Amino acid sequence: MAKREFKNKRIKEIVKNIADDFRYSQEMDEYALLFYKADSDGMISGAQIDKMLEYVTTGLDELCKNIEWREEFLKENSGVDEIKMLQNMKNIEEEYIALKEFLKK
Numbered sequence: 001m002a003k004r005e006f007k008n009k010r011i012k013e014i015v016k017n018i019a020d021d022f023r024y025s026q027e028m029d030e031y032a033l034l035f036y037k038a039d040s041d042g043m044i045s046g047a048q049i050d051k052m053l054e055y056v057t058t059g060l061d062e063l064c065k066n067i068e069w070r071e072e073f074l075k076e077n078s079g080v081d082e083i084k085m086l087q088n089m090k091n092i093e094e095e096y097i098a099l100k101e102f103l104k105k
Helices: 009-024 030-041 047-064 066-076 082-104
Strands: 003-005 043-045
Touching: 009 030, 009 082, 030 043, 030 047, 043 047, 047 066, 047 082, 066 082
Parallel strands: none
Antiparallel strands: 003 043
């Protein structure tokens, strides 16, 4: 069975950030539970790797398609700082890419 340990500090931080995002929104779906477990265990194995890879791949696809969403979001939330939002999205994209590369090894 394949196993991925989060020995790299950056990968640990990325997994924790995603798990914390789920915690903040109080989600308990399959992906949230996967990231909670990965954060606490410091590793994933077997089908968990495929599920996490699916999550980050889908997330990256959604970020690429975000132009329409972003325009609508900014119309509905006029108080949001667009530059800050774009920087946050860029950070998420960089984290997802790094995690995806790690998982594909």
